[in-house]
Amino acid sequence: MTRSPTRLPPVPALGRAVRLLVLLLGGLVLPATFAAATDATDDAAPAARPPTAVVFAGRIAGDETSTRLFFDFDRPVDFSHFMMASPERLVIDSPAVLFRFAEPELIEPRGLVAGIRYGAMARDRSRIVVTLAGPARAARFEVVELEPGAKFRLVVDLVPVTADEYGDLVSRQRAVLGVSGEVVTKGDRVRVPPKPEGRFTIVIDPGHGGIDGGAEGASGIKEKDLTLAVASKIATKVAAIGPFDVKMTREEDVFVSLQERVNFARRNHADLVISIHADSLRQKWVRGATVYTLSREASDELARELAQSENMSDQIAGLDSREQQDVVNDILADLTARETAKFSRAFSTTLVRTLAGDVPLIKNPQRSAAFVVLKAPEIPSVLVELGYLSNATDEKMMADPTWEEDISAQIAKAVRSFFEARLAE
Ligand SMILES: [Zn+2]
Structure with a gap:
């Protein structure tokens, strides 16, 4: 892979371009019209062609006065976009695509782009979230066909606007589209019938996923992959160890909103939620498993920072998450919640006792x-930090399959002890 920093491919003349979709006119997002004549006759053998479009190149160029982003892909894709406030973001939605940038370093943030993330939102949807360096609008948002039926380019030109103009843009767009960034991330919205007597439903929640990769270790290990691997092991072991029906909030690399994770547990009448993470901390020396429960006031500074970064998940994925903090406060005032909090702490105690001596624990x-x-x-819900990807020793440990087996076995054991104690009461 060679880097060619001087190459800035031109955007082809519009005469030949096929206009595929949304144009931002007068600040209003118009509904996407997908006028692509798929003239690709598929005469070439499509042997190794993935089932979805592949975004194989991308680039961010320009400065604070005008920034261009483009993404190249191999067949027509129906993109749509909208802007979000607090912080200012441009969200680009599409059906499922594969992001396989040949030169990912070319999409480094610059100019009006402060950050960029991309990935799956659901099995059939993908998203690019562009965090803006300040208020800006897409003066151009257009797909052009570079090579008939084979190479397409989404071109986005950002220009700065005032904070007032940006506010107008977002509210007018909201009035037209009702945009909140929310997408349906899980298909089964049907309520589950009550479970048989003597059985318990355990929800295992692998943290992050899809566009939200979570933390990343120095070796490149991603939190979202680690949590899914360990959560799957825990699920298998819990199901085998007692009268437990185990459900996972996600079983693949997709984004699931925090609210949807909670809703999923409630729909399934869960008796216990275990959310699995392996985050990064500023304090790189901190290591060891930690079990977190819900409280309005954080137990310590480290816990406060961690919850703050954890609660950013929806924002990272381009969702509106402003009201969530209030919900946490309301719920804590509730009596049921106080009772639940006792059980959450009880499970946390059981789990920490079970883990002690077997896996390294934080102080x-x-x-x-x-x-x-x-x-x-x-x-009752707990969030387990298996370890911290910001710590080199933890990272190494967590890459070890023996450790994965071990910690998931201990967590399963703790689940059994917890419900045995409850049944004995
Ligand atoms: Zn996490």
């Missing part, structure tokens, strides 16, 4: 903070 392993994902009022 004071039982901590608490206002984690949105733990706020189901009637379901």
